[in-house]
Amino acid sequence: MAKGPSMLLENAFVDGPVCGVDEAGRGPWAGPVSAAAVILNPRKVPKGLDDSKKLSAKTRETLEVEIKAKAVAWGVGFASVEEIASLNILHATGLAMCRAIEALAVQPVFALVDGNYRFKLPCEVKTVVGGDGKSKSIAAASILAKVARDRLMVEMDARYPGYGFAGHKGYRAQVHADGLLALGPCEIHRLSWGPVKLALMGRNPMAVFADLQDELPFED
Template identity: 75%
Template structure:
């Protein structure tokens, strides 16, 4: 009896402009993609980007930022900024995360990104299932960074902008390793927190931080 052959793993689909096209036709106006970076880390701000792509001038290789190498994200960031109809990145600070909570701070960063666009959209395609209150109509897209080119482009800009800021914070607050782990939970980050305590870049109101420094 011959061994059973395992089924071939289906090829992963890549993001397209299908959702943008449908939304643009329904609303008769510009459509932006929106995504965030940095909701989960223990330190640093949360960022969000909004992007309106030009369907006639698309960079090749736009994908979910998590599926790309750092070098590829950096290269695509330059292309997206040069060829998009409009793009913007917004941040919400550690203090605003403390005051508003991370969900509402994320919404604030998204608002700032959309409001700063040089062309105002009529619809925002937002990654995830939470309907943030934004300056235009919102359509949520679960797994949007893998489905929508505009959301994927926004994920790249949000990630690269925040990563650069975390490198700057590493220079300002050395010893925590922000340039390497970007503020996320990592053994080296935990060890540094135990040894030195939190710095102003840390989200001090978060329970893991309080527990590590004995403030829980």
């Protein structure tokens, strides 16, 4: 049986605070990318921390409150659609991570970052492939980043009705494609994304991208 995340990676660092860092929203057709950084208190680690994708929305929201109450420090950062367009999604993700770390009330000496890309951050970095399933700090960050972005996309649904943002949070969905075809893109759509470009040409992105990734990941 596979084990869940632990504090082993965090406990290996003794020179100062270690934060976990993760992002949410690299793949959607619309909306910003978010990131979170969390320094957990090893004596007050919330139970049930795991990769946010494995948890229900209700569980994520419950854990969000507990993480914020018990952590030594936490921070959330965003990079806007405009910044994604100008920097590309990879570098915009790094910008959101920098903002999350800078928002921490206690600055870390080391960051455990989910994935294999070594972003340039305000402290030393250790990448951890599948980190949200290995490190409780990264798992906590994945939860905060996901909940913060989902909450923002629900707000965007009220501001930009017709696309169904509250349901799919900007990701691939038939109601999203229908809205794009009927209304065209709104201010928070990622215009360089393949599905959005297809909709602008009057083509159904759900049909074309049925068996492909949702986006062209690092397209400028």
